């Protein structure tokens with residue numbers, strides 16, 4: 001008699017992260033010698049700056065290789081407190097900060113700490129791929145708040161108000177956004193913060209792209225625009241994107257004491273402290289020279305200008321101008337129903353498959369972010385690769401029959 005594999009219910013409908021899956025597929029094809037243009041992963045192509053690497057090498061040489069406090073070393077917490085003050089004008093105590101293994105674990109911990117089975121968490125669409133899965137793993141229910149490219153994916157306050165009820169625990173905001181690159185304006189952040197205070201729900205603000213902005217403005221979040229709302233706001237951030245440190249795995253939370261204490265408890269029973277050496281490197285990133293950030297942001301800005309221009313120059317594509325992060329999210333729905341080699345393109349997944357097969361371009365279908373009209377391209381890669389990708393895209397789209 002065959003036995004069912006004894007897996008838990010919670011993983012039965014869980015899908016692996018689609019962004020990591022596409023990236024892994026692209027890298028595997030490349031390793032086989034296939035000429036792939038990889039515009040999938042949200043990972044800066046820059047090397048981690050040298051002074052950050054030096055801090056890690058020093059940590060190893062000095063034997064800083066043991067367990068640290070679960071919540072993170074004092075030096076890194078101090079650097080995080082200084083960053084929160086410098087960019088947001090917000091004061092936290094070290095107990096109000098938790099250092100985790102990447103921004104993703106910080107988000108996981110906070111949802112585990114706050115969400116009961118049946119609790120609702122509002123997720124604006126398009127959303128970063130992991131939010132619904134992280135909510136569902138806690139037994140929570142993601143409640144989706146749609147947005148439109150025509151309003152630059154702004155939050156519609158009337159629609160938000162209609163979704164909030166007694167089960168609403170939190171809303172997750174992500175500005176600048178992955179996948180759209182959109183930035184919420186100050187008025188929107190204030191309106192959501194006021195509404196959260198009024199109704200008593202929390203805002204989890206995923207600020208991981210906060211310094212990668214092209215609008216000349218500094219980072220902002222609901223707590224910085226409405227300091228009275230600070231006790232309703234949990235900040236999730238990390239060093240992965242700003243300092244090209246995706247592999248080091250350091251993220252952090254800042255928020256009210258009870259929430260951070262609970263999230264720390266969860267971490268103490270799951271992964272313990274984040275890597276000791278990477279914590280030293282992250283402290284150096286946050287408190288060392290910041291000109292490396294300005295250089296990378298300027299490079300991203302030039303790439304953004306190029307890729308948006310190319311995309312909007314192609315018939316059938318409409319691409320909003322992102323104000324931050326390093327993604328473009330063009331609308332390719334005009335190609336829905338077109339055919340290539342006997343196959344019909346009906347969904348964003350069909351389009352992503354077609355681009356991979358026909359043009360050897362790796363990208364992420366919009367459906368992974370909750371909107372099937374779009375495709376996400378990451379431009380955190382070499383300008384020559386972006387140019388080649390756009391040339392291939394143009395050719396591949398021309399081959400489609402209406």
Ligand code: PMP
Nearest residue numbers: 102103104128178208238240251
């Ligand atoms: N939030 C968003 C919106 C992201 O794009 C990412 C990138 N993976 C993360 C969180 C998590 O970052 P990390 O690599 O530090 O876990």
Ligand code: GLU
Nearest residue numbers: 017019020040041042178
């Ligand atoms: N956040 C990046 C992306 O969206 C990395 C992949 C992931 O963590 O899912 O591509």
